[in-house]
Amino acid sequence: MTRVPNLPQSGPNLGAAQRSQIGSAWAGSGADYDAVRPSYPDWCVSWLLGSEPGRSVVEVGAGTGLFTRDLVAAGHRVVAVDPSASMLEVLREQVPSVEQALVGTGELTGLESIGLDAGANADAGADVDASPAADAVVAAQAWHWVDPIAAGAEAARLTTGSASPVLGLVWNQLDVQVPWVHRLARIMHAGDVHRDAEVAAQAGPLWRIEEVREDHWTQELSVEQVFELTRTRAYWLRSNQKTRERVESNLRWYLHEHLGHKPGERIDIPYRTLAVRSMRV
DSSP states (O other), X not given: OOOOOSOOOSOOOOOHXXXXXXXXXXXXXXXXXHHHSOOOOTTHHHHHHOSOSOOEEEXXXXXXXXXXXXXXXXXXXXXXXXXXXXXXXXXXXXXXXXXXXXXXXXXXXXXXXXXXXXXXXXXXXXXXOSSOOOSEEXXXXXXXXXXXXXXXXXXXXXXXXXXXXXXXEEEEEEOTTSHHHHHHHHHHTOOOOOOOHHHHTOOOTTEEEXXXXXXXXXXXXXXXXXXHHHTTSHHHHHSOHHHHHHHHHHHHIXXXXXXXXXXXOEEEEEEEEEEEEEEEO
């Protein structure tokens, strides 16, 4: 297979204001996001956290719960944190057994005054443990949106007191090393690039990478769902109507005329999963 050379290897260079502005794009898109974004390979949870259930986990950037449901299904106790109330609304519907679902960020989870044992969706004013101690902090499809130094420090604070604290990071990305997918990603303005794990998973001086795992797989989508997938991307969500129409026009040309796919046809979309497990220094 021909590979696309010289893919970017540097980390994202976003300030706090840029992260907040871009992240706000998903404020009202929870249900749409959940419908077409892929879930994660079966091995991810046990590989990141071990095979024993019952770990106390804080998931930052939890979104609509695509990874949360895997964590809960594996028997872990999960506090889900995300800056989007719309995303969390879907998460609560999809994963009603989650311990808590709170508005917050990777850098400031809001867990200073809300304990991990407070029960589902506790109010900030409740009389609960003010010193949460998690066994692990995880982020799926979210760490590139945080300040890695500040979020790494927050993860270290949350896991202080754990016997074996873990920072588990995982991403699903379009496999842009496949040439036709690389062009699709550019048309979608997907921004999916393959960075070295050491760059993608940087978390400051309190964490060291223990192990990295990569997987390649496919998600089957209809042609129409590829359009829906495009509409969940930050570029499309933040664009004006003229830009959106141009993106969709280019996408119609590429899928129907250039690649020859018919309406309703199912397409195998190649994905790459990168998982990184880090331990406290």
